[in-house]
Every structure is written in C-alpha cells, then in structure tokens.
Amino acid sequence: MSANLEDAEQALREWKRTVDARDRLVLDALAAGVTINRVHTLTGISRSTIYRLLESTHTQ
Numbered sequence: 001m002s003a004n005l006e007d008a009e010q011a012l013r014e015w016k017r018t019v020d021a022r023d024r025l026v027l028d029a030l031a032a033g034v035t036i037n038r039v040h041t042l043t044g045i046s047r048s049t050i051y052r053l054l055e056s057t058h059t060q
Contacts, residue, residue: 023053030054 022045029039036050 026050026053027057 022043026039026043026045030036030050036047039045039050040047
C-alpha cells in the first residue's frame, strides 16, 4: 500500500472509533433524560440520525 492509501485507511479507522464513541455518548445522554431536541441542539447531529441510533438499540 502506498503511504497515501495507508493514511486514508487509518483516517477511516479513526473516524469509525469517533462515530462509535459519539453514538454511545448520544445514547447515554438520552438514557439520562436529555431530550432528542437538546441532543440535536448541543451536537448538531440530525434528529433522524438520533432516531436511527435509538432504533438500532431496540433491534439488537
């Protein structure tokens, strides 16, 4: 692999860890009673994404 390809793949792995951490933080906040609208306002994460996260916890 070229250095650019390796860098790109490493960046994608780091992004996935960030997204996974974000999802856990959002779900923990919702479980603690933070409203969906407040999560959206504080994070900029779309409400549809927040709803998808909630749905994913119900299908596991």
